[in-house]
Amino acid sequence: MKVSIDPTKCIACGSCVAVCPEVFEMKEDGTVDVKSEWKDKAIPEELESKVQEAHDMCPATAIVIEQ
Numbered sequence: 001m002k003v004s005i006d007p008t009k010c011i012a013c014g015s016c017v018a019v020c021p022e023v024f025e026m027k028e029d030g031t032v033d034v035k036s037e038w039k040d041k042a043i044p045e046e047l048e049s050k051v052q053e054a055h056d057m058c059p060a061t062a063i064v065i066e067q
């Protein structure tokens with residue numbers, strides 16, 4: 001699994017950061033993104049369910065998961 005955030009859709013609500021702070025972070029400028037350490041990297045299995053949960057609850061459908 002790989003994950004990214006579509007910045008054109010994200011409303012920076014912070015839900016994904018609350019659900020999975022290991023992968024998502026709020027930047028100093030107030031935008032939310034995947035942490036640099038996980039960009040274009042495979043998400044470890046133990047975090048996949050939390051990333052999926054963040055995806056499913058994103059109100060803007062901005063989280064893109066690639067299997």
Ligand code: SF4
Pocket residue numbers: 005009010011012013014015016017032054057058059060061062063
């Ligand atoms: S849950 Fe969705 S809209 Fe909210 S900060 Fe995360 S990616 Fe952006």
